[in-house]
Amino acid sequence: MILGLEYGFMRHAFVAGSAIAVLGAAVGYFITLRRQAFAAHALSHVGFAGAAGAILLGASAYLGLFTFTLASALGLALTAGRLRERDVGIGMVLMFALGLGVLFLNLYTANAQSAMSILFGSIVGVTAAQAGLSLAVCLAGLAALAVMYRPLCFASFNPEGAQARGVNTRRLDLLFLLLVAVTVAIAVPVIGALLIFALLIGPAATAQALSRSVGGGMVLSMALGLIVTWSGLAAAYTIGYPASTWIATLSFAAYALALLWRSRRHAVVAE
Amino acid sequence: MNALTAAASPDWAIDAEGLRCLLGGRTVVDGLDLRIASGQFVGVFGANGAGKTTLLRALLGLVPVQAQRLRLLGAEGVSRRTQVGYVAQRDPVGADSFLRVRSFVAAAWQGERWGLGWSQAAQRNLAVDRALRALEIGDLAERGMDTLSGGQRQRVRIAQALVNPVRMLLLDEPLSNLDPQAQQRILLTARRLCSEQGITVLMTAHDINPLLPHMDRVLYLAEGRGRLGTVDEVVNGPALSALYGVPMAVARDAGYVFIHPAHGFMAEGAAHCCDPDHAASHREGA
Numbered sequence: 001m002i003l004g005l006e007y008g009f010m011r012h013a014f015v016a017g018s019a020i021a022v023l024g025a026a027v028g029y030f031i032t033l034r035r036q037a038f039a040a041h042a043l044s045h046v047g048f049a050g051a052a053g054a055i056l057l058g059a060s061a062y063l064g065l066f067t068f069t070l071a072s073a074l075g076l077a078l079t080a081g082r083l084r085e086r087d088v089g090i091g092m093v094l095m096f097a098l099g100l101g102v103l104f105l106n107l108y109t110a111n112a113q114s115a116m117s118i119l120f121g122s123i124v125g126v127t128a129a130q131a132g133l134s135l136a137v138c139l140a141g142l143a144a145l146a147v148m149y150r151p152l153c154f155a156s157f158n159p160e161g162a163q164a165r166g167v168n169t170r171r172l173d174l175l176f177l178l179l180v181a182v183t184v185a186i187a188v189p190v191i192g193a194l195l196i197f198a199l200l201i202g203p204a205a206t207a208q209a210l211s212r213s214v215g216g217g218m219v220l221s222m223a224l225g226l227i228v229t230w231s232g233l234a235a236a237y238t239i240g241y242p243a244s245t246w247i248a249t250l251s252f253a254a255y256a257l258a259l260l261w262r263s264r265r266h267a268v269v270a271e
Numbered sequence: 272m273n274a275l276t277a278a279a280s281p282d283w284a285i286d287a288e289g290l291r292c293l294l295g296g297r298t299v300v301d302g303l304d305l306r307i308a309s310g311q312f313v314g315v316f317g318a319n320g321a322g323k324t325t326l327l328r329a330l331l332g333l334v335p336v337q338a339q340r341l342r343l344l345g346a347e348g349v350s351r352r353t354q355v356g357y358v359a360q361r362d363p364v365g366a367d368s369f370l371r372v373r374s375f376v377a378a379a380w381q382g383e384r385w386g387l388g389w390s391q392a393a394q395r396n397l398a399v400d401r402a403l404r405a406l407e408i409g410d411l412a413e414r415g416m417d418t419l420s421g422g423q424r425q426r427v428r429i430a431q432a433l434v435n436p437v438r439m440l441l442l443d444e445p446l447s448n449l450d451p452q453a454q455q456r457i458l459l460t461a462r463r464l465c466s467e468q469g470i471t472v473l474m475t476a477h478d479i480n481p482l483l484p485h486m487d488r489v490l491y492l493a494e495g496r497g498r499l500g501t502v503d504e505v506v507n508g509p510a511l512s513a514l515y516g517v518p519m520a521v522a523r524d525a526g527y528v529f530i531h532p533a534h535g536f537m538a539e540g541a542a543h544c545c546d547p548d549h550a551a552s553h554r555e556g557a
Contacts, residue, residue: 146386146387147385147386148385149386149387149388150381150382150383150384150385150386150387150388151382151383151384151385153378153382154378154379154382154383155382156378157362157367157370157375157378157379158359158362158378158379158428158431160333160357160359160362161356161357161358161359161379161382161431161432162379162382162383163331163333164331164332164333164352164355164357165352165353165379165382165383165435166352166353166383167382167383208369209369211369212369212370212371212374212415213370213371213373213374214370214374214377214378217369
């Protein structure tokens with residue numbers, strides 16, 4: 001059988017990786033649109049602190065991940081209206097979370113491998129339960145995104161126009177950040193807190209360079225996420241080296257090629 | 272039928288008495304009486320901070336508003352604000368740069384409703400086509416937002432505000448940074464929307480001259496007060512002097528009007544712009 005799908009760990013990696021790739025690409029499309037990449041980055045580091053804390057207490061890493069990311073998303077959304085410099089506020093949360101994470105790791109010295117797996121992911125170490133959870137969160141997340149799709153589109157391109165037509169943009173902002181938090185929480189243990197952009201931002205940014213429509217761009221983003229994840233897993237299985245490295249490399253390569261293609265197309269149009 | 276019942280008739284797009292708009296706890300507009308008939312083109316003028324934007328946003332329910340009487344499009348309060356299209360002064364820079372015009376306009380269609388709206392794709396396309404036609408930019412439909420000129424972009428933004436059925440259009444400084452030709456195109460379009468579709472247009476601007484041939488009424492805001500009327504009623508020395516609280520004069524030349532303080536420019540303004548020593552000390556301080 002190709003790609004080692006006869007092994008349980010590879011099947012779990014494919015299920016969890018695909019689920020995270022699809023949800024990450026769909027949510028990431030709006031993250032890049034709304035210029036909230038920094039918030040997503042901060043949430044992944046908050047997730048790292050949460051996971052480290054949960055491991056220290058002997059609880060499931062997911063408990064810490066969901067608790068910390070959801071609480072931070074709530075805090076970010078509620079203070080957004082008051083913080084003039086939102087990036088500064090996010091940076092503060094990010095810094096504090098990393099400080100906590102270092103403390104938790106310092107206190108829990110028994111297993112350095114667990115820290116590595118939170119930071120850089122362990123896609124081939126995914127359990128059946130993890131794969132199931134990732135798939136369930138992916139489906140629920142996609143459903144939530146479908147429900148808020150139209151107001152989110154409107155508010156992302158024209159927040160004041162959306163407000164004027166009765167869209168509660170603050171509530172929408174909160175709902176979207178909670179969705180980002182949930183996405184980050186399932187992605188961190190698999191792709192890693194530091195490599196999360198490979199699936200959250202890479203495919204979405206590539207799609208926006210290639211497609212000039214929202215619906216088409218989102219479908220392309222999800223397809224790219226799947227291609228990057230599957231190719232990365234296949235390359236790791238057949239060639240070697242960590243799957244996370246392959247996925248990050250392919251995500252970067254796709255983005256670079258898309259930028260090149262777009263600049264060439266623009267040059268042609270300009271002639 | 273007496274004057275009072277006529278006042279409440281739905282022919283008024285805006286019927287307000289004693290309108291008071293607040294911005295951050297500060298009263299920006301106070302005691303404003305507005306009666307704007309449906310299908311009229313009204314130019315809204317006044318200095319920076321006079322409350323032009325706040326008034327538009329108040330009519331949309333985005334900032335708190337108090338009034339002895341306020342009816343918008345024939346209904347009490349601002350409940351009919353969903354029948355109002357709004358084009359803000361600015362929009363998030365670059366968010367839409369990769370989109371094509373058609374997708375940008377479509378993004379607002381029924382944007383207040385939940386869900387994907389896939390089943391109504393045909394309706395959405397019709398609405399987008401209609402809005403693009405109304406702004407005479409059907410030829411731009413497949414262009415990228417990043418390839419538009421300033422004037423084209425402004426027309427696309429107005430098309431987005433029109434993609435949902437609206438009876439009133441609030442345009443906040445749509446002419447700023449546009450060349451005279453692009454300004455004329457926007458003004459002619461606004462005029463056409465009024466006369467052909469019966470849409471009421473409120474447009475804020477700084478220079479009254481480009482709007483003179485097109486608008487039905489002038490609303491001048493100053494010092495928290497406002498005066499609505501025809502150009503001749505409002506744009507004259509006595510009316511503007513009462514509004515500003517200082518003697519104002521209006522000079523007319525070759526169809527243009529120039530509004531200025533009656534005794535030259537105000538002393539405090541002159542100190543800032545014309546006194547070289549003063550300007551130099553400002554620069555040193557900065």
